[in-house]
Amino acid sequence: MITNDKEQMVSETMQAAILAAPERFEMVEVARPEPGPGEVRIRLEGCGVCASNVEPWAGQPWSSFPGEAGGMGHEGWGIVDAVGPGVSDVHPGDRVATLSCHSFAAYDIAAADALVVLPPALHRRPFPGEPLGCAMNIFRRSDIRPGHTVAIVGIGFLGAILTRLATDAGARVIAISRRDESLALARHYGAAETIPMHDHWAIIEEVKRLTGETLCDRVIEAVGKQWPLDLASAITGFGGKLIVAGYHQDGPRQVNMQDWNWKGIDVINAHERDPAVQMRGLREAVDAVASGRIDPAPLYTHRYPLTQLDEAIAATRDKPQGFVKALITFGDAA
Incomplete structure (x- = not known):
């Protein structure tokens, strides 16, 4: 040794x-x-x-x-x-x-x-690599493209990073979260629109208004609870992708399979377990923070x-x- x-x-x-x-x-x-x-x-x-x-x-x-x-x-x-x-x-x-x-x-x-x-650019800066790498992997799995409307349900650490990545990719981000300070954080990281997460049906109607009734190309659920998952399903548009980034570990979940079927959406569980993929995300996160792409x-x-x-x-x-x-x-x- x-x-x-x-x-x-x-x-x-x-x-x-x-x-x-x-x-x-x-x-x-x-x-x-x-x-x-x-x-x-x-x-x-x-x-x-x-x-x-x-x-x-x-x-x-x-x-x-x-x-x-x-x-x-x-x-x-x-x-x-x-x-x-x-x-x-x-x-x-x-x-x-x-x-x-x-x-x-x-x-x-x-x-x-x-x-x-x-690298030296990160000298003395804290670097919890696993969640930063996780954000990079979720972003890749989300397949976000220029012109997409992307809703992010839950703006905490992960939701804020994903807001920045999606905005930089040319997407229009709608951030949905409970606290006013979380919505302000989303705007800081580039969200075009913010919606308070208080009333299920009012949120759906607001998303419809913002998207001309088409709903969202991509929806990232980043909470890990039943209601945010239900909400994320409801605001995913026809042929869109629902990305489950929240960590659901407190029991079974129910899903609206009729809605999923009718809209023909893809459902992606974005938690990576392949060590090689996890390491790719970590390396990408180091590069992104060191270069100033994300802060x-x-x-x-x-x-x-x-x-x-x-x-x-x-x-x-x-x-x-x-x-x-x-x-x-x-x-x-x-």
């Missing part, structure tokens, strides 16, 4: 968060992981909090406790501090974004082919230390004033 010069000064243990019970993480001292063949160890600077963390944190019927050390943290970035046998393209000291899954801890292990080295900085609204992980996930659930996305940061990290 190759380490940096400071390796011997680093403790062989680390602090990690373990979900001990519903809505209760405990901070524990555990053995610092060692990279195996083809792996690297990352000293984490931070990890994003994902909306998909909320249900497991609250507890589900199939949940068991305690969870794994660092578990649920999958949006990490940091500094490589050790590499395992067979790793030659990544070196201690490289700053990376990873696709790993135990990043609610001081260190995480990632496969060397599941990370991207961050996620205004979306990182709340920062917490690891010891306040419960508060960070509660805020992700409750969305206090001004909230878009929470980051867990370590020490004096960006």
